[in-house]
Amino acid sequence: MRPLTFPRGIHPRDHKEATNAKLIEDGPLPDVIILPLQQSAGACCLPAVDSGDKVLVGQKIGDSEALIAAPIHSPVSGTVKAIEPRPHHTGLKLSSVVIESDGQQKHVECKGLSANPSPDEIRRKVRDAGIVGLGGAAFPTQVKLDPPKGQEIVSLIINGCECEPYLTGDHRIMVEEPEQILDGMLLLMKAVEAENGYIGIETNKPDAIEAMIAVTEKYPDIEVIALEEKYPQGSEKQLIEAILDVQVAPNMLPCSVGALVQNVATSIAVSKACRDGLPLVERVITVSGNGIATPKNLRVAVGTRVSDVIDFCGGTRDQVVKLILGGPMMGTTLVGREAPVVKGTSAILALTNDEIAKVDVHPCIKCGKCVEVCPMLLLPYRFGAMVEFGVFDELEDNHIFNCIECGSCAFICPSQLPLVQYIKLGKYSLAQSREKSRSA
Amino acid sequence: MTEEKLKISPAPHIATTETVENIMYSVIYSLIPAGIVAGYFFGLRAIALIITCILTSIATEYVFQKVRAKPISVFDGSAILTGFLFALTLSPRLPFYMAMIGAVVAIGIGKQVFGGLGHNIFNPALVGRAFLVAAFPVAMGSWYQPLTRFGVLTDASTGATPLALMKFEFETTAISSMFFGQISGALGETSAAALLAGAAYLFYKGYIEWRIPFGLVGTVAGVSGIMWLIDPGRYPDPVFSVFAGGLILGAFFMATDYVTSPITPVGKLIFGIGGGLLVVVIRLWGGMQEGVMYGILLMNALTPIINRYTRPTTFGVKQ
Numbered sequence: 001m002r003p004l005t006f007p008r009g010i011h012p013r014d015h016k017e018a019t020n021a022k023l024i025e026d027g028p029l030p031d032v033i034i035l036p037l038q039q040s041a042g043a044c045c046l047p048a049v050d051s052g053d054k055v056l057v058g059q060k061i062g063d064s065e066a067l068i069a070a071p072i073h074s075p076v077s078g079t080v081k082a083i084e085p086r087p088h089h090t091g092l093k094l095s096s097v098v099i100e101s102d103g104q105q106k107h108v109e110c111k112g113l114s115a116n117p118s119p120d121e122i123r124r125k126v127r128d129a130g131i132v133g134l135g136g137a138a139f140p141t142q143v144k145l146d147p148p149k150g151q152e153i154v155s156l157i158i159n160g161c162e163c164e165p166y167l168t169g170d171h172r173i174m175v176e177e178p179e180q181i182l183d184g185m186l187l188l189m190k191a192v193e194a195e196n197g198y199i200g201i202e203t204n205k206p207d208a209i210e211a212m213i214a215v216t217e218k219y220p221d222i223e224v225i226a227l228e229e230k231y232p233q234g235s236e237k238q239l240i241e242a243i244l245d246v247q248v249a250p251n252m253l254p255c256s257v258g259a260l261v262q263n264v265a266t267s268i269a270v271s272k273a274c275r276d277g278l279p280l281v282e283r284v285i286t287v288s289g290n291g292i293a294t295p296k297n298l299r300v301a302v303g304t305r306v307s308d309v310i311d312f313c314g315g316t317r318d319q320v321v322k323l324i325l326g327g328p329m330m331g332t333t334l335v336g337r338e339a340p341v342v343k344g345t346s347a348i349l350a351l352t353n354d355e356i357a358k359v360d361v362h363p364c365i366k367c368g369k370c371v372e373v374c375p376m377l378l379l380p381y382r383f384g385a386m387v388e389f390g391v392f393d394e395l396e397d398n399h400i401f402n403c404i405e406c407g408s409c410a411f412i413c414p415s416q417l418p419l420v421q422y423i424k425l426g427k428y429s430l431a432q433s434r435e436k437s438r439s440a
Numbered sequence: 441m442t443e444e445k446l447k448i449s450p451a452p453h454i455a456t457t458e459t460v461e462n463i464m465y466s467v468i469y470s471l472i473p474a475g476i477v478a479g480y481f482f483g484l485r486a487i488a489l490i491i492t493c494i495l496t497s498i499a500t501e502y503v504f505q506k507v508r509a510k511p512i513s514v515f516d517g518s519a520i521l522t523g524f525l526f527a528l529t530l531s532p533r534l535p536f537y538m539a540m541i542g543a544v545v546a547i548g549i550g551k552q553v554f555g556g557l558g559h560n561i562f563n564p565a566l567v568g569r570a571f572l573v574a575a576f577p578v579a580m581g582s583w584y585q586p587l588t589r590f591g592v593l594t595d596a597s598t599g600a601t602p603l604a605l606m607k608f609e610f611e612t613t614a615i616s617s618m619f620f621g622q623i624s625g626a627l628g629e630t631s632a633a634a635l636l637a638g639a640a641y642l643f644y645k646g647y648i649e650w651r652i653p654f655g656l657v658g659t660v661a662g663v664s665g666i667m668w669l670i671d672p673g674r675y676p677d678p679v680f681s682v683f684a685g686g687l688i689l690g691a692f693f694m695a696t697d698y699v700t701s702p703i704t705p706v707g708k709l710i711f712g713i714g715g716g717l718l719v720v721v722i723r724l725w726g727g728m729q730e731g732v733m734y735g736i737l738l739m740n741a742l743t744p745i746i747n748r749y750t751r752p753t754t755f756g757v758k759q
Contacts (some may be wrong), residue, residue, distance in 0.1 A: 013454075014515045092450070095602045133452065165454065236624065237755065237756070246706075247755055247756040248755075248756050248757050249756040249757065250754060250755070250757065252756070280720075305479075320444070320446070321446070321447050322446060322447050322449070322453055323444075323446050324453060326451075326455065328451075328452060328453040329451060329453075329454070330451045330452070331451055331453065332451070333446065333447065333448045333449055333453070334446065335446060335448060336444060336446070337444070344473055351453065355454070356447075356453050356454060357452070357453060357454055357455030358455075359449075360459065362459075362460040362516070362557070362558075363556065363557045363558035363559065364558050365460055365463075365558045365698045365699055366558065366698045366699050366701075366703055367463070367698040368698065368703035368704075369458075369753070371703050371704065375755070376754060376755040377752045377754045377755045378752075378754055378755075379703070379751065380754075381703070398751075399754040399757075402754050402755060402756065405451075407451050407452035410452050410455070411452050411454065411455050412454060412456050412458075413455070413456075414456070414458045414460050414462070414463055415457050415460055415558075416455065418450060418457070420450060420451060421450040424450070
């Protein structure tokens with residue numbers, strides 16, 4: 001069968017060859033763990049421990065009463081050294097719980113659910129385990145498992161696209177732990193009472209497709225879907241369009257079309273939480289780029305500093321020009337190596353000069369390439385001009401809030417215009433003026 | 441640890457290697473066959489005319505950028521391309537000073553007064569040509585029989601273009617002559633083969649898209665074909681209509697100019713069809729023998745409004 005896909009999008013070089021055949025290794029056990037209290041979309045957590053407290057692996061160190069929030073747990077046993085602002089990948093200093101490890105790795109008592117848990121039990125466990133979407137958006141998972149009244153989820157889609165270049169963590173998980181992905185998937189389907197399950201995988205991962213087909217063969221309501229290798233295939237709305245052939249309306253959630261999308265790594269986290277009671281304290285990341293001495297796929301504790309991870313991979317070599325947390329299309333550049341890995345971190349990339357975009361900005365020549373590739377059917381060049389000239393009132397009319405900031409337009413632009421930056425600025429300015437008019 | 445020098449920037453961090461320069465120079469290269477054919481049929485003076493136009497365009501761009509205190513970008517390819525395209529619309533023996541005036545107008549009035557690259561409304565090369573047609577109508581309307589092997593044109597070799605022969609004498613020209621270039625006309629409009637070879641290269645590179653050129657050529661062929669079927673004695677056949685005059689040059693190299701043509705797919709089609717209708721109307725019922733230039737310039741003026749009304753429906757909104 002021909003692989004499915006969505007219309008438009010781009011084909012960047014995938015750069016996955018450095019790590020896509022490497023087994024996932026256990027990462028370093030660091031002396032110090034830094035856990036920012038904001039690790040998911042939604043509310044910031046309040047600390048549940050005090051400076052000087054002894055903590056165990058899996059012990060809750062932060063939580064929030066808010067609806068959209070996820071608790072945070074310690075990945076090590078040791079002592080809370082401080083609760084203070086620490087460097088974060090955004091470049092800011094964010095309030096963080098700093099834990100000094102005692103190297104013992106003593107666990108709190110973990111208990112899984114019964115063999116046949118109810119939907120409510122699963123949802124509660126997912127929340128208690130602090131599970132968030134591990135594809136990058138870090139949206140609290142239990143919120144997605146609890147759709148608004150009247151909206152039923154028919155299809156669960158497990159996202160194994162991993163369309164960002166360099167990233168191979170999800171690929172390796174699918175090859176090495178397909179049974180656990182399936183187990184998490186069955187639990188998720190049960191939690192939302194979904195009828196069908198799909199696992200979407202790009203065709204550049206044939207071994208992952210094979211592995212997932214092998215474990216799901218006996219399940220008639222689960223189908224492995226081969227998808228074309230294209231960016232942003234792993235974007236929620238594009239994935240739904242490719243597999244279910246339906247578009248999610250602007251400002252609406254996937255549940256409005258009866259769909260729920262969860263990443264493969266999130267699925268494993270759900271399985272671990274429900275079966276063994278383990279909270280989300282570690283994740284698989286890819287450490288790659290020409291600037292990394294030995295690129296690897298690593299299972300690291302959330303809160304491990306970037307410097308510890310890079311040292312574990314033999315340090316950097318050549319002149320590293322950009323250090324990126326996440327993929328090269330949507331990741332964040334780091335100002336240094338002090339920031340920690342958080343729940344939403346998919347990769348640490350050390351890129352050299354010949355790997356990154358050369359910025360040589362020209363005026364827009366209206367070539368229309370941004371319009372040709374935009375998966376959301378927007379006119380990105382218009383946003384650039386509107387923001388540049390301060391014409392903010394037309395932005396909304398042109399559906400700026402439907403932009404998913406995938407970066408396809410900026411990638412393809414021959415004038416190298418920072419279109420995503422313009423769009424972010426436009427969204428921010430609009431939100432500000434809305435706020436103002438509301439308070440006036 | 442010593443402070444690392446890291447670049448901080450918004451995503452994405454990787455990009456295509458395609459640049460504005462790549463595109464501009466590719467279009468310039470795609471015109472070289474047409475330039476060589478012009479030299480072959482109209483003599484080395486034709487080559488000299490092309491070079492004059494290109495150098496004048498570069499100089500004009502430089503002066504404007506200097507005066508406006510803008511960064512000098514005369515070698516980004518766009519000025520060279522405008523000069524080249526403009527030259528290809530000229531009569532082979534046009535005096536050099538006229539060509540230079542036209543090139544100054546093309547870059548100065550056609551492009552720089554709007555703010556330079558990317559901001560102009562009309563195709564600069566056609567603005568230059570339109571100015572010359574108004575300022576020097578006789579010189580711009582004098583055509584010559586082609587020679588061969590880079591010979592020298594003389595006054596004795598004047599000859600009407602196929603469109604003029606058709607319009608005023610009801611005389612058709614052999615399609616093969618028009619295809620390979622043995623016809624009188626502007627430097628770049630004589631050989632359809634050379635132009636189409638260049639256009640094929642641009643299609644292969646993905647720099648031009650079918651909607652505008654095929655919309656234009658298809659409309660000209662379709663509408664003039666209908667007229668030909670109605671009255672074959674009075675109207676030329678559609679193949680003639682396609683290969684005569686500047687249609688191939690205009691459709692594939694001028695109407696496809698990114699800056700002055702619509703961005704949306706539907707808009708491109710409207711632009712092509714609208715331009716084609718104007719060409720046929722001017723050619724068959726207007727006072728002039730050729731309508732490609734005004735057809736494209738008029739559609740250039742409509743481009744912003746075409747873009748506005750052909751905006752794609754955004755993702756997730758039912759049409």
